[in-house]
Structures are given as C-alpha cells and as structure tokens.
Amino acid sequence: MSISKTLVTSVLIYLLLIHLNEAYQMVNTNAAKDSLPKQIDCGAACTARCQLSSRQRMCKRACGTCCARCNYVPPGTSGNQEVCPCYANMTTHANRRKCP
DSSP, rough: HHHHHHHHHHHHHHHHHHHHHHHHHHHHHHHHHHHSSSOHHHHHHHHTTTTTTTSSSHHHHHHHHHHHHOOOOOOSSSOOGOOOOOHHHOOOOOSSOOOO
C-alpha cells in the first residue's frame, strides 16, 4: 500500500512539474514576442521628415537608409537626432552625418 501511495505521489509531482515548465515557457515566449521592435513605415516617416528639404529626393534616400538600419526616424523636419544614437552616429565616407 505504501508503494502505491509513493508512486501516485511521485506521478502527481512529476505532472505538476511538467505543467509548471510548460507555463514558464509560454510566458517567456510571449514576453519575447512582445519585446520585438515594431517595424515602422519608413516611407511615410521619411516623407514627413524631408518635407521642408530643398533636396527632397536625396533627403528621402538618406533617411530611408538610416530608417532601415535603425528602425527609427526622429520627430520633426530637422534636428532631434540626439533622441536615437544609431541615427545620430551614422556617417558618410567623408565623416559627415548621413541621416537628415
């Protein structure tokens, strides 16, 4: 009788541990999905960013490259680059700022 009680208890504990492990994995999977950065619409963001530029094609092309790499476009039509270090630190071959 004591062996069967021990066996039943062991099986119940084992099933409980399996259930807890599956619940833990579900929580971690959902947290990882929620923490992925959302892709922004670079075309619309760069159109807004470059709307006052005197060279809109060049501005949109550079902005699009920066947006694709950083997944971010600073607010406003100019400046505010300190908001995103990725966007602010990107330079051309001549060490000039790449991103408008």
